[in-house]
Amino acid sequence: MSxxxxxxxxxxxxxxxxxxxxxxxxxxQLMFCVSRTTARRxxxxxVSCSADTRxxxxxxxxxxxxxxxxxxxxxxxxxxxxxxxPRGCGAYSNTLVGDATTVICLDDYHALDREGRKxxxxxxxxxxxxxxxxxxxxxxxxxSGVAVxxxxxxxxxxxxxxxxLIRPPNILFIEGLHPLFDPRIRSLLDLSIYLDxxxxxxxxxxxxRDMAERGESLESIKASIKARKSDFDMYIDPQKQYADxxxxxxxxxxxxxxxxxxxxxxxxxxxxxxxxxxxxxxFDEGSTISWTPCGGKLSxxxxxxxxxYGPDTYFSDEASVLEMDGRFDRLDELIYVESHLSNLSTKYxxxxxxxxxxxxxxxxxxDGTGLFQTIVxxxxxxxxxxxxxxxGSHGLKREQLRRCLRLSPV
Amino acid sequence: MSxxxxxxxxxxxxxxxxxxxxxxxxxxQLMFCVSRTTARRxxxxxVSCSADTRxxxxxxxxxxxxxxxxxxxxxxxxxxxxxxxPRGCGAYSNTLVGDATTVICLDDYHALDREGRKxxxxxxxxxxxxxxxxxxxxxxxxxSGVAVxxxxxxxxxxxxxxxxLIRPPNILFIEGLHPLFDPRIRSLLDLSIYLDxxxxxxxxxxxxRDMAERGESLESIKASIKARKSDFDMYIDPQKQYADxxxxxxxxxxxxxxxxxxxxxxxxxxxxxxxxxxxxxxFDEGSTISWTPCGGKLSxxxxxxxxxYGPDTYFSDEASVLEMDGRFDRLDELIYVESHLSNLSTKYxxxxxxxxxxxxxxxxxxDGTGLFQTIVxxxxxxxxxxxxxxxGSHGLKREQLRRCLRLSPV
Numbered sequence: 108m109s110x111x112x113x114x115x116x117x118x119x120x121x122x123x124x125x126x127x128x129x130x131x132x133x134x135x136q137l138m139f140c141v142s143r144t145t146a147r148r149x150x151x152x153x154v155s156c157s158a159d160t161r162x163x164x165x166x167x168x169x170x171x172x173x174x175x176x177x178x179x180x181x182x183x184x185x186x187x188x189x190x191x192x193p194r195g196c197g198a199y200s201n202t203l204v205g206d207a208t209t210v211i212c213l214d215d216y217h218a219l220d221r222e223g224r225k226x227x228x229x230x231x232x233x234x235x236x237x238x239x240x241x242x243x244x245x246x247x248x249x250x251s252g253v254a255v256x257x258x259x260x261x262x263x264x265x266x267x268x269x270x271x272l273i274r275p276p277n278i279l280f281i282e283g284l285h286p287l288f289d290p291r292i293r294s295l296l297d298l299s300i301y302l303d304x305x306x307x308x309x310x311x312x313x314x315x316r317d318m319a320e321r322g323e324s325l326e327s328i329k330a331s332i333k334a335r336k337s338d339f340d341m342y343i344d345p346q347k348q349y350a351d352x353x354x355x356x357x358x359x360x361x362x363x364x365x366x367x368x369x370x371x372x373x374x375x376x377x378x379x380x381x382x383x384x385x386x387x388x389x390f391d392e393g394s395t396i397s398w399t400p401c402g403g404k405l406s407x408x409x410x411x412x413x414x415x416y417g418p419d420t421y422f423s424d425e426a427s428v429l430e431m432d433g434r435f436d437r438l439d440e441l442i443y444v445e446s447h448l449s450n451l452s453t454k455y456x457x458x459x460x461x462x463x464x465x466x467x468x469x470x471x472x473x474d475g476t477g478l479f480q481t482i483v484x485x486x487x488x489x490x491x492x493x494x495x496x497x498x499g500s501h502g503l504k505r506e507q508l509r510r511c512l513r514l515s516p517v
Numbered sequence: 518m519s520x521x522x523x524x525x526x527x528x529x530x531x532x533x534x535x536x537x538x539x540x541x542x543x544x545x546q547l548m549f550c551v552s553r554t555t556a557r558r559x560x561x562x563x564v565s566c567s568a569d570t571r572x573x574x575x576x577x578x579x580x581x582x583x584x585x586x587x588x589x590x591x592x593x594x595x596x597x598x599x600x601x602x603p604r605g606c607g608a609y610s611n612t613l614v615g616d617a618t619t620v621i622c623l624d625d626y627h628a629l630d631r632e633g634r635k636x637x638x639x640x641x642x643x644x645x646x647x648x649x650x651x652x653x654x655x656x657x658x659x660x661s662g663v664a665v666x667x668x669x670x671x672x673x674x675x676x677x678x679x680x681x682l683i684r685p686p687n688i689l690f691i692e693g694l695h696p697l698f699d700p701r702i703r704s705l706l707d708l709s710i711y712l713d714x715x716x717x718x719x720x721x722x723x724x725x726r727d728m729a730e731r732g733e734s735l736e737s738i739k740a741s742i743k744a745r746k747s748d749f750d751m752y753i754d755p756q757k758q759y760a761d762x763x764x765x766x767x768x769x770x771x772x773x774x775x776x777x778x779x780x781x782x783x784x785x786x787x788x789x790x791x792x793x794x795x796x797x798x799x800f801d802e803g804s805t806i807s808w809t810p811c812g813g814k815l816s817x818x819x820x821x822x823x824x825x826y827g828p829d830t831y832f833s834d835e836a837s838v839l840e841m842d843g844r845f846d847r848l849d850e851l852i853y854v855e856s857h858l859s860n861l862s863t864k865y866x867x868x869x870x871x872x873x874x875x876x877x878x879x880x881x882x883x884d885g886t887g888l889f890q891t892i893v894x895x896x897x898x899x900x901x902x903x904x905x906x907x908x909g910s911h912g913l914k915r916e917q918l919r920r921c922l923r924l925s926p927v
Binding site: 390391393394395396397398399400401402403404405417418447 | 800804805806807808809811812813814815828
């Protein structure tokens with residue numbers, strides 16, 4: 108007997124019928140209905156339930172081209188298994204589904220497709236181009252164990268494809284431009300993460316990707332950055348004030364040339380008092396430490412490595428900051444750094460190093476981006492386990508689950 | 518039966534008979550002779566011996582007015598017991614004798630008294646004003662377990678007083694202007710320490726002592742510093758190149774005003790490879806760390822406290838440096854700092870803190886001077902114990918001692 112098929116589903120009514128027109132013109136058509144089968148089952152049990160006690164929801168906000176997908180691969184790996192596009196879905200999906208995790212991309216909630224945005228003169232960063240009502244309803248549904256049929260935005264065509272069924276996973280990541288924008292959606296998040304890439308680094312990354320790989324001209328890249336800047340500053344960047352965890356990626360300070368972006372200084376800002384998230388610390392909790400680990404125990408070529416840890420404030424809130432400037436020469440020596448970090452939420456000694464070695468080919472594996480993404484992955488796993496182990500403050504309690512399973516055999 | 522009375526004595530021949538003339542004119546009269554009793558005993562045993570296997574000799578070099586006496590009180594306290602002027606000696610002595618330690622002041626080896634120096638136009642810092650032959654002979658005698666009758670320089674009269682008997686202790690400190698000047702004497706030292714007070718701090722301390730306490734004018738203090746500067750730079754300062762351990766006392770860097778000397782930045786420089794002396798480290802041996810311990814676990818009023826630890830070079834040799842900038846608000850909280858320092862050579866957890874609290878009234882108890890002096894005291898104790906426990910590379914071996922005691926019952 109599997110109770111996993113017990114998903115009541117919220118369905119988006121025919122958004123794909125609008126695929127030939129602008130989404131904007133059919134916004135009003137977007138509505139929900141509980142499928143008849145599901146409604147019958149709910150009526151028969153009297154309680155909505157899924158195979159798991161609850162879905163933990165994590166928001167990851169960042170601008171495009173900021174390495175969200177690598178971050179997501181590290182996160183899902185830390186949580187066990189590989190996340191892949193959902194089986195049986197159409198040719199195009201932005202979603203990744205793993206054993207315990209599902210990552211949905213909030214671009215799927217674009218209310219205006221590419222043409223519509225062009226017509227109205229708004230960018231995808233503008234809240235007006237996104238359907239927050241639907242985003243909220245569907246995240247809320249998933250969080251309470253209800254499957255949804257989520258729209259799919261096709262980044263190739265710039266239009267909506269047929270929706271895909273998203274089942275409530277153990278951990279749901281919502282990643283994109285606006286996961287922390289709408290206060291209703293923020294209230295659903297168990298943890299919120301903001302990936303904050305400094306302008307210098309973002310520019311360098313964009314150059315690398317769009318010029319080297321896509322053959323775009325420097326002028327067109329600069330123009331596209333400029334065109335997005337105002338909306339980014341107005342709608343995306345301010346979300347970081349709501350984040351529990353912020354990963355800041357900045358140019359190194361180890362090289363006198365301030366515009367050097369080949370070497371990165373990465374800061375993991377962890378707000379204090381976040382439930383189920385204890386900040387990582389270096390050597391001594393609560394004090395301020397700068398650490399150059401290079402020497403007999405760690406190989407460092409120029410410009411070396413410097414760690415920093417200390418208390419700070421972030422938007423007037425108390426926070427702990429762990430910073431790594433520089434690059435590892437040998438990833439296997441990371442164990443030495445790991446041994447001096449505490450509150451890593453690892454299950455065994457060396458797990459961070461093992462995770463890093465496992466994905467040594469991922470971008471950022473030799474610097475703080477990879478290290479801190481990996482650490483955040485392990486912290487998310489612990490957060491999930493602590494929530495499930497149960498303070499009962501969110502979602503279904505164990506007793507409720509037991510009752511649910513007793514009442515609704517399938 | 519006590520074997521402690523078995524000291525053969527080296528006697529200075531009548532230096533006190535010169536007390537009315539300049540020492541310079543009777544330098545030739547300074548010679549040694551083995552007392553008849555001792556010579557007989559040595560003949561009967563065939564080996565020179567004392568109650569202890571050997572005397573460990575530590576040199577402490579520093580300019581006058583640099584806190585050597587406080588340092589000595591901390592050192593002798595760490596080694597057990599209180600050091601006091603020798604019993605039965607005359608009204609004046611520069612020596613301190615404790616249970617296990619004796620501190621002799623090398624001013625006692627002035628070859629020219631105050632008037633003689635004035636006449637010849639030399640300062641006490643000039644090697645010409647000091648008798649290094651006698652210094653060497655007597656330190657060598659004490660090191661090999663032979664008591665000496667050491668001259669006594671009277672700082673009040675500026676002349677020599679009658680000599681005093683110095684028995685070979687477990688640990689002999691020779692402190693003064695020139696303990697590391699003469700290569701023969703350096704070769705006798707088991708550990709050499711240099712107390713390096715920066716000019717700014719030295720000036721501030723001198724002002725405080727000579728102006729506030731002795732009523733001297735600022736001009737006369739400046740003139741006296743100027744008069745000594747050239748000899749200090751030529752004869753005293755270069756000795757630090759030979760030191761195993763250097764305590765540098767500098768103005769703080771925590772206050773923007775660079776001339777601020779009320780708060781001190783103190784550096785403990787420990788050369789690598791010194792036998793029986795393992796450098797202290799903070800958190801992680803061999804890497805470079807800056808630590809601001811202030812926060813929930815340590816009260817810090819302005820300007821706070823900053824520690825630094827890392828590898829360095831000192832006169833082209835490898836060294837470890839531990840630095841403390843700032844002042845403790847509450848000495849009992851030092852345990853928190855102590856818990857993060859390693860290789861302290863303590864016998865139990867918290868011994869450094871206990872030693873500091875015991876002498877909370879000593880100058881420098883709330884900053885790095887007191888802390889590092891205390892630590893050096895514990896390191897000296899361990900060095901002594903390791904030498905005695907015996908690698909047999911110096912002094913009498915245990916087997917020799919046993920033979921000595923068997924052969925020479927008293």
